Amino acid sequence: RKEVEQDPGPFNVPEGATVAFNCTYSNSASQSFFWYRQDCRKEPKLLMSVYSSGNEDGRFTAQLNRASQYISLLIRDSKLSDSATYLCVVPANAGGTSYGKLTFGQGTILTVHP
Amino acid sequence: DAGITQSPRHKVTETGTPVTLRCHQTENHRYMYWYRQDPGHGLRLIHYSYGVKDTDKGEVSDGYSVSRSKTEDFLLTLESATSSQTSVYFCAISGDRLSPLHFGNGTRLTVT
Numbered sequence: 582r583k584e585v586e587q588d589p590g591p592f593n594v595p596e597g598a599t600v601a602f603n604c605t606y607s608n609s610a611s612q613s614f615f616w617y618r619q620d621c622r623k624e625p626k627l628l629m630s631v632y633s634s635g636n637e638d639g640r641f642t643a644q645l646n647r648a649s650q651y652i653s654l655l656i657r658d659s660k661l662s663d664s665a666t667y668l669c670v671v672p673a674n675a676g677g678t679s680y681g682k683l684t685f686g687q688g689t690i691l692t693v694h695p
Numbered sequence: 696d697a698g699i700t701q702s703p704r705h706k707v708t709e710t711g712t713p714v715t716l717r718c719h720q721t722e723n724h725r726y727m728y729w730y731r732q733d734p735g736h737g738l739r740l741i742h743y744s745y746g747v748k749d750t751d752k753g754e755v756s757d758g759y760s761v762s763r764s765k766t767e768d769f770l771l772t773l774e775s776a777t778s779s780q781t782s783v784y785f786c787a788i789s790g791d792r793l794s795p796l797h798f799g800n801g802t803r804l805t806v807t
Contacts, residue, residue: 608767615795624785624798625738668738670795682753683796687737 584608584684587669591690598659602689604669605651616643616654616672619688625668629654659693666690697720699801701786709807714773716802718786720766726789727769728796729753729761731782738785745767776806 587604587631594600606614617625617674629636633678635644642655652671669686698721708714718727729741730753740753742761750761760778761772773780783803787796 613793613795617795624801627795627797630795673740682740682743685730685738687735 584673585669585671585686587686588689590688591692591695592657593692596659596661596693596695598693599655599657599681600659600691601637601653601655602669602691603651603653604665604671604686605649606669606671608672609647609650611672612670614645614650615683616641617668617670618665619668619687625685628667654659656691659691660690660694661693664691664693697785699788699797699799700786701802703802704800705803706807707805708776710777711775712774714804714806716771716784716786716804718769718771718799720769720788722788722790722797723766724788724790725766726791728787728789729769730785730787731755731780732785732801733782738781741771741784757759769798773804776804778806780804781806 584607586600592600615630616628618628619625629643631643631645640657646652666688668688670683673682673684702717702718727761728743732738739755741755741759742753743765744750760772775797783801785801789796
């Protein structure tokens with residue numbers, strides 16, 4: 582299994598739709614997970630951190646399933662401004678101290694249309 | 696936003712020339728990272744630093760070296776640039792091992 586695998590996408594949804602992305606990871610010892618969003622030709626920006634079973638922030642909900650080793654991101658009531666690439670991020674597989682190294686998924690492209 | 700500045704923002708250089716990219720932070724964070732981002736590969740770690748003069752290799756370190764002589768500066772050097780090093784380079788910082796990374800604006804490097 583790859584360290585991080587994301588839904589290939591792309592996802593094209595109308596405004597107001599609910600959309601969900603999944604991400605699987607291989608390192609069962611991982612404790613912290615993140616979702617980033619990246620706009621075209623910009624740097625990745627932190628969207629949500631997931632340290633336990635899940636996290637909710639307004640229209641965004643991230644869930645963690647340790648038994649099946651996947652995390653998900655749910656976006657409700659999609660806005661045009663949600664159009665971006667969403668990156669799943671998990672700690673890198675490493676023996677001993679990883680010094681905070683993170684492995685990024687390749688990203689899922691979301692386009693929200695009117 | 697985290698205080699991270701990358702320079703230059705854009706650079707075009709010729710094959711075989713040395714290139715140095717600079718990352719400067721004002722957050723006094725211990726950890727600093729250099730990533731490159733390419734279509735089909737996502738973000739890949741080149742080198743990282745866990746303190747002044749403490750650095751280690753990432754997954755794509757061949758052809759790159761780094762230096763960190765001060766907490767605030769992390770330099771990435773391409774000793775002899777090749778066309779395969781054409782990419783977007785991002786610097787990132789983190790306060791501790793479990794915290795998320797915060798990225799700089801990126802440097803677009805083209806090697807002709």
